[in-house]
Amino acid sequence: MIHKWTRTAAVATCLGVGLVGWATFSKAQPPSTSEPTLPAIPVLPKQNLTIPTSGLPKAPPSLQVPEPDVTLPSISPSTPQTKPADPTLKPLTIEPITDPRDAKKPEPAKTLMVTPTTPAAIKPIEPSPLKEDPIELKPTPSMTLGSPAPMSMGVISKQDPSIALEWTGNQAVKLGQPTDYVLHVKNTCPSALQKVVVQVRLPKEVTVGGVEPKPEMIEGVMLWELGTVMPKQDKQLRIKMTTLTKGDLNCQAWVTFTGSSTMKLMVREPKLAVKASAPEKVLMGDPANITLTISNPGDSTTDSVKLVATLGEGLEGVRGNKMMQEIGSLAAGETRTIQLPCVSKAGGMQKCEIYVEGEGGLKAVDTVAVNVVTPQLNLEVLGPKLRYLDKKAVYTLKVTNPGDAPANNVFVTDIVPAGFKFLQADAGGQHDAGSGAVKWFIGEIAPGQSKEVRVELMAVNQGEHLHKVVATGSRGVKTEKEMATKVEGLSAIAMEVTETENPVEVGHDTTFEIRISNSGSKAEEAVKLVCTIPAQMKLKGVNAPVKYDSVGNELVFEPLSKLNPKGDVVFKVTCTATAKGDARFKAAISAASMVEPLIKQESTKIYED
Template structure:
């Protein structure tokens, strides 16, 4: 039978060590010495009683022997001594239970005295059913204890005058001692008379062999995220933005999850880029402390039907189901934005050539969201000169005027001033466009009107002219303006007393009334030239008259005086 793995020591000044044999153990609990120890098998009580003397060696009547191995008392103080007594046995790794006893070296008859027993678990095992036994051999009456106990008298013990108090065994049920724990029992009693007392102590317990079983509780959180192309979370987006939806699941508990399925019915107005209105994905088990992030799924935001305000709120929500998870969901809001612009164009419609022309566009953001990257394009003649913006803070980029951003309700007027290089009719389109906004176009018509300016010039080659002689009238009609003159009618009258001799090919004479064919157009810088030869038939101061009419000139007259003698 294996010895019990516990050690007993007693503390009282004056005695350093006292060993008690197995025979004495039998005397304390009325068992043969061979039964003093109980095998330390789990659930089997282990008993190792021991004694400590007070004032003298125990009488032989109680089976107490003073062995040669006993140490002699060494006084340390007047009131206490330290006694280490008992046997120590090991099971497995070493000692399991230690019992310490703190008591006085001597006590006084018929007065109350106290001593303490301390049971300590020095092992890494859990000790169950720990029962601490104590018996006082001699005339001793227990008055009180700090721990409830069961009192019995072992069979075969001779009763004295005090009956069962001669060797009353007290059993203190300590219960469970965890590794490193200890319990103290305090006993108060009164000796009946002079003599010797013997304190016996032993213990029963079961040493449990424990195997750990880990209890885990996976706990999963799920985030529903709208993100941009770089994976950054977004809470608002323009319809032409690249927006994705993704899911982040994190196991913040202990233990691995089972497989999880995530499902989402996309909110009204949203579809995935592949045209599907729902998303479903399977997630492999997630270990404790691990995080799963799904691949982003691109959305087609342009399918959303946004009202004139340019703003719509949607709410995405996904549900997760699977083994060892419950109430798993994630959600996030998204504001969809679509700016709306209006465009008005102001143009003179017609302008005289040689003057500056200004064309303006008024762009207004009539939505509730910012309009970004607004660009206005105004039509210009290819040969426009002296072009300038009416607002120096604006810049021209890629042929358009960049406004950058218009806040909700904000309007901006942009304009350009230029000078046409030539008269003519011009047409073009003014355009306003912005990020995610509908392109707006307005036609622009411009007529650059030139000004014709006819100069009439008539000279005679011979003046004065002798009667009977001839003179030649040279006529020039020059368009000195910047536009053509049209439908020119040219007539003339010979001087009085002069006869028509000849004229240029187109000149017609009828009784001195001269005419030329109608000229449909005379462009700027062009001229009409003709000559008329006349003979003076009578003296006098007379004049040659030229009349010109056109669409631009109501009636013009030019005269050239001539003197005949």
């Protein structure tokens, strides 16, 4: 009869069964270096272990029979196998074996079982690359596309690597008759197993007639290094055996391997982007709100998003020039828009720097500029820097807008100083007698445009007088200008020479009267008179406000310290005619403000009876 018996070795991820091949969560673990202690058995003579490499049938029909329905009896050495198998006999048992390198004595026989071990002669083999498709990890119901998998310490992927060892062939054999057996090495798990090693130890009462494939012999143990066994793959080891004695014989096979577990990770990338926009141009004082668009273009949530906005000096937010805001989390593909209210307070290009950061070192920056346009006012005052008393002075006030925005509601005001009196103003200028101000309404002045107004004044007081001109407009636009005008009085010295007698007879007297006057508005100082008496006359007497000296025919008077405006002084010089002829009396005056002396002559006719 042909019988079939099966023994299966299942290797679990737990360490309780003592298998060397196991599955690891993240990568294959190296095989255990511990070896079970197995009982030693006598080694057959070398001649009995010679294994022929030819003549072994490749697929005997006897190995493909179905499994028998009855339990085969065990074979006893004292009972010849000349009868059919008795169904009441015990199942086949085999004796536990010891690694051939151990020196211990054999122990009592035990029921056949697959014992995982790693013989010392087998060197660790690096696992071969996985050839099967990785196990796909499906997202849990709470996961959404673009979101990271929930952080959990639970099982992500569980795989139980296992190999089944299965003997096929006749369990009841005849003494001395060669019999073919097949040892099936089946991978019963869905993943590949690496570094599969199968060992078979036969009792000394059995000789081997042929083995395919050829094993490696290590101290009486046949060893096959099968390498990688793919899922559901069945590798067959064919052995031809001949028994030398009757009885129950234990043929033991065991397997070691390295299992693996494949985990598929769903890697998603969060991202962060920011875009700032603002009006291209705003008028100073108007709102300059900045719009921020913060987005997550990635496929996973970006957490702990924070915003920092730094405004230029010409912009002011509700919290000053620096604003911070917590954004929170942005889902994959989510976009948020934030308004930063700002007010422009200075002209020119004003920048706003935006910085956004998120969890994991994500950051994004952007910069936006706002052109803040503003009107400006410049003043120019044109007028005399010096005026004499009672003289008119015309002032031109020129206001210009050099800015890049119109200046509206422009007013120009000139505060007339006390040294001047208002006469008139053009362009509708109004004079306020109480404050002395002249005010014009200009209206709008476009960028680069200028407008002029004029005022006519009269100098009435001497001294340094300051004109204060102010131009103002909407949105606080203002400019000021000052101009000083010096007002002086003008001295006007005049001299008149007359005589009491003309013509005059020889021997008679005539008096010359010299009148010096100041018809100007300023007192004259150091007024000095010098008179020259003609040769036809001689001095008789002098009537003057100051002393004098007579030097030859000249009379030199001491200078007058001051001659006030509208004032005059009279000098009288009496002379006696001594010879007939045309006599010329000469008078010359000089003063501090005069560059050259003023000279007058009086002609007198002298006759003789």
